[in-house]
Amino acid sequence: MSVTATPSRYVKLRRDLHQIPETGFQEFKTQQYLLDYISTLPQEHIEIRTWKTGVLVNVRGTQPQKRLGYRADMDGLPIQEDTGYDFRSKHPGYMHACGHDLHMAIGLGILTHFASHPVQDHLTFIFQPAEEGPGGAKPMLESEELKDWMPDEIFALHIAPEYPVGTIATKPGILFANTSELFIDLTGKGGHAAFPHNANDMVIAACQLVGQLQTVIARNVNPLDSAVITIGKIDGGTKQNIIAEKARLEGTIRTLSADTMTLVKSRIEALVHGLETAFACQAHIDYGSNYLQVYNEEKITSEFMQWVRETQQSYHIDLIECKEAMTGEDFGYFLESIPGFMFWLGVGTPYGLHHAKIEPDERSIDLAIGLMTRYLTWKSNR
Numbered sequence: 001m002s003v004t005a006t007p008s009r010y011v012k013l014r015r016d017l018h019q020i021p022e023t024g025f026q027e028f029k030t031q032q033y034l035l036d037y038i039s040t041l042p043q044e045h046i047e048i049r050t051w052k053t054g055v056l057v058n059v060r061g062t063q064p065q066k067r068l069g070y071r072a073d074m075d076g077l078p079i080q081e082d083t084g085y086d087f088r089s090k091h092p093g094y095m096h097a098c099g100h101d102l103h104m105a106i107g108l109g110i111l112t113h114f115a116s117h118p119v120q121d122h123l124t125f126i127f128q129p130a131e132e133g134p135g136g137a138k139p140m141l142e143s144e145e146l147k148d149w150m151p152d153e154i155f156a157l158h159i160a161p162e163y164p165v166g167t168i169a170t171k172p173g174i175l176f177a178n179t180s181e182l183f184i185d186l187t188g189k190g191g192h193a194a195f196p197h198n199a200n201d202m203v204i205a206a207c208q209l210v211g212q213l214q215t216v217i218a219r220n221v222n223p224l225d226s227a228v229i230t231i232g233k234i235d236g237g238t239k240q241n242i243i244a245e246k247a248r249l250e251g252t253i254r255t256l257s258a259d260t261m262t263l264v265k266s267r268i269e270a271l272v273h274g275l276e277t278a279f280a281c282q283a284h285i286d287y288g289s290n291y292l293q294v295y296n297e298e299k300i301t302s303e304f305m306q307w308v309r310e311t312q313q314s315y316h317i318d319l320i321e322c323k324e325a326m327t328g329e330d331f332g333y334f335l336e337s338i339p340g341f342m343f344w345l346g347v348g349t350p351y352g353l354h355h356a357k358i359e360p361d362e363r364s365i366d367l368a369i370g371l372m373t374r375y376l377t378w379k380s381n382r
């Protein structure tokens, strides 16, 4: 278990935040926690705003020429925690299983430094709700609250269980995929388990559809391109001896190109239409929330990578140039209009993101705070 014996100030913040996971736009306790902490910082260089359940902080620069932004996401997931922590979630059925508790603690650590040591440029700290869904980045970018604090360059990180502490990974160009949620509702005809010929069984229809959907990836997407369809949840029926009238599939689509997303969706629609004919049922598709790819601006990312390689080894930070991943992140909307990058932060743990047992190595917290404090200072003073 990766729990530090004597937790630092920011590890303590992470542990507090870990106990109060809340889903998208419900982050009321989390927002209050952030506001309470930020109110303990020296106030002379900072201003604070809220936007929905998010928090924005402006650190006024001493001789500003530009504005740099740092973003951390805030929401947890509907997962029943199964870690060995004594600071486990106090919200049954909810957990910070995607590291947003670490992301926030790191954001607070960097902010703490700059609240008392402002640099030349203005800084905007963005604590953004609803990354896991329905997506807080896009509406936050369009909000009045962010308008006059809009960064000229922006940065963020995401924890990575597969890399050890001390390793960070990124690349210029595409880092994360385009995503679309996928919800398919099927309505047929229920009936007695013993008389299947009088019913249209939506459990059978759903099972067929789950298999058929994978043929879109295997047979419609160019094998040299990349796409994923994952059905993460199936609901159907009411009792073991009743033929199900309704079934619902819930999933997500991931593609590296926007064109492939259009292709995958049109093939899903064709298959679902065919299922309606085959099973004499009605089907409804809802694509929920869609996120844009995370695209790291080439020049700024390459410059960051070189800076890490040249200056951060004495701080025990190694950089890997990684490949893109099929994860999604609504930080892609920030990077669509503001140049910058996201990178993976190694937290070396055997359980992956979204797993009930994930226990990120907390030594990564102070390491990331140091890294980003040094980077923003360097970036601002050039």
Ligand SMILES: CC(=O)N[C@@H](CCC[C@H](N)C(=O)O)C(=O)O
Pocket: 098, 131, 132, 133, 158, 179, 180, 181, 251, 252, 253, 289, 291, 326, 327, 328, 329, 353
């Ligand atoms: C880093 C990460 O795990 N992000 C999530 C984003 C979810 C987007 C949306 N709710 C979806 O499921 O498509 C991910 O699952 O990659």
